Amino acid sequence: MAKNITIIGAGIVGITTASYLRRDGHDVTVVDMRPPGEYCSFGNAGILSPGSCVPQALPGVLGKVPGYLSDPLGPLAIRPGHFFKALPWFLRLVAASRLSRVEQIADALRPLLKQTFDAYLPLVQHANVADLIRQTGYVVAYDTRSGFQKDALPWQLRRERGVLMEELDSAGIRQKVPQLGGHYEAGLYLPEQGFVTNPERLTKSLAEQFQKDGGRIVQRKVLDIEVAPDGPRALVTDAGNMAVETLVICAGSHSNEFSAKFGDSVPLEAERGYHVTYSDPNFTLPMPVFLPQQKFFVTPMEMGLRIAGQSEFAGNDAEPNYARADVLATQMQKVFPGISNVDATKWMGRRPATPDSLPVIGPASKMPNVWYAFGHGHVGLCGGAPTGRLMADLIAGRPPSMDVAPFRATRF
Numbered sequence: 001m002a003k004n005i006t007i008i009g010a011g012i013v014g015i016t017t018a019s020y021l022r023r024d025g026h027d028v029t030v031v032d033m034r035p036p037g038e039y040c041s042f043g044n045a046g047i048l049s050p051g052s053c054v055p056q057a058l059p060g061v062l063g064k065v066p067g068y069l070s071d072p073l074g075p076l077a078i079r080p081g082h083f084f085k086a087l088p089w090f091l092r093l094v095a096a097s098r099l100s101r102v103e104q105i106a107d108a109l110r111p112l113l114k115q116t117f118d119a120y121l122p123l124v125q126h127a128n129v130a131d132l133i134r135q136t137g138y139v140v141a142y143d144t145r146s147g148f149q150k151d152a153l154p155w156q157l158r159r160e161r162g163v164l165m166e167e168l169d170s171a172g173i174r175q176k177v178p179q180l181g182g183h184y185e186a187g188l189y190l191p192e193q194g195f196v197t198n199p200e201r202l203t204k205s206l207a208e209q210f211q212k213d214g215g216r217i218v219q220r221k222v223l224d225i226e227v228a229p230d231g232p233r234a235l236v237t238d239a240g241n242m243a244v245e246t247l248v249i250c251a252g253s254h255s256n257e258f259s260a261k262f263g264d265s266v267p268l269e270a271e272r273g274y275h276v277t278y279s280d281p282n283f284t285l286p287m288p289v290f291l292p293q294q295k296f297f298v299t300p301m302e303m304g305l306r307i308a309g310q311s312e313f314a315g316n317d318a319e320p321n322y323a324r325a326d327v328l329a330t331q332m333q334k335v336f337p338g339i340s341n342v343d344a345t346k347w348m349g350r351r352p353a354t355p356d357s358l359p360v361i362g363p364a365s366k367m368p369n370v371w372y373a374f375g376h377g378h379v380g381l382c383g384g385a386p387t388g389r390l391m392a393d394l395i396a397g398r399p400p401s402m403d404v405a406p407f408r409a410t411r412f
């Protein structure tokens with residue numbers, strides 16, 4: 001039966017969820033204070049990696065925390081002023097890093113991400129933007145063979161879950177990406193992965209198609225939610241109240257502010273990342289490149305080359321620290337000496353990060369007619385369309401294509 005559904009959040013997760021719900025014939029309204037795709041979904045690395053099922057925290061993470069605190073511009077840093085606020089989240093992250101839990105997380109995430117290309121295809125074809133999606137594979141390049149060997153676990157976890165990869169030596173890396181400067185002793189090629197050539201245009205194009213198909217997007221800030229014992233009543237917004245029947249929370253790193261209204265306390269951090277986009281680099285790459293030792297991706301986008309990475313824990317509201325983007329720019333000069341930084345632009349975005357690297361997908365635990373789809377952390381672009389399709393199944397009462405129990409809000 002068609003429902004009246006309101007979604008908070010017009011990022012990639014909100015828009016793909018809206019698109020799949022609209023395809024089911026529901027009456028769907030998306031509410032966001034910004035135009036579609038202008039928060040975290042704006043400036044990510046664009047990587048579509050069905051193989052990215054390994055959580056952020058692996059065994060041994062505890063020993064690395066002092067380093068995170070002592071190097072404010074390192075690839076992972078906690079701003080000292082935010083440390084005590086984030087401490088409970090980090091304790092959960094450490095608890096999720098034991099091997100048995102890491103295996104469970106990878107088992108839960110792989111079936112979701114495996115659907116990435118398959119779930120995007122009908123949406124991008126319908127919106128006439130299939131050109132945005134490329135399945136070229138990507139290259140992983142390590143400076144040293146010992147660095148590659150130290151990272152054996154995450155690659156083994158992927159391989160055990162059916163992710164295809166080919167080992168590369170120095171010559172093999174150069175052959176796949178001849179433009180790559182520097183010397184890399186070892187690496188991998190992952191043929192089934194790919195990328196989006198412009199993540200902002202992807203979200204905006206799907207949003208435009210959703211509206212052509214009869215969906216509504218309303219630009220308002222949600223300040224509060226009026227709740228009755230049998231479900232949500234209205235969104236209190238900066239432009240008056242909006243009555244709601246079925247509500248879906250896709251508000252990225254702000255989602256737990258809303259889930260708390262319904263009695264679900266979800267530990268969520270804004271894991272802030274940065275990019276620098278070079279609009280006139282004078283060359284492009286045949287596919288994205290990942291440098292795990294430096295922890296960044298370089299992606300060939302339609303607007304130039306983008307380097308993206310960094311994890312900074314400072315809360316949602318702290319000002320960006322663009323010195324972190326400058327660190328990426330310095331890395332970029334090392335990898336591509338002489339790259340032109342004319343018109344290079346910098347950006348900061350907030351990954352909605354749970355401590356176990358799994359999203360929250362499914363119904364609110366105590367309140368009827370409330371659903372969640374948030375917390376995708378590093379894989380929200382890959383996970384967007386599969387989540388949207390899953391949400392449409394769940395809301396329609398169809399059996400979901402995979403086990404969603406690991407994504408429940410009450411797991412924390």
Ligand SMILES: Cc1cc2nc3c(=O)[nH]c(=O)nc-3n(C[C@H](O)[C@H](O)[C@H](O)COP(=O)(O)OP(=O)(O)OC[C@H]3O[C@@H](n4cnc5c(N)ncnc54)[C@H](O)[C@@H]3O)c2cc1C
Nearest residue numbers: 009011012013040041044045047222252273379380381382
């Ligand atoms: C540097 C970087 C690189 C990344 N690279 C990749 C990658 O290569 N591949 C990948 O899969 N993922 C990547 N990610 C992660 C990915 O970008 C995110 O997981 C994804 O964008 C999250 O989408 P979302 O829709 O959940 O949230 P968002 O895009 O943040 O959308 C949430 C929306 O909710 C709205 N909202 C919040 N509060 C309110 C309110 N009170 N009222 C109204 N609206 C509200 C916001 O305005 C926003 O539009 C990267 C992230 C970063 C920072």
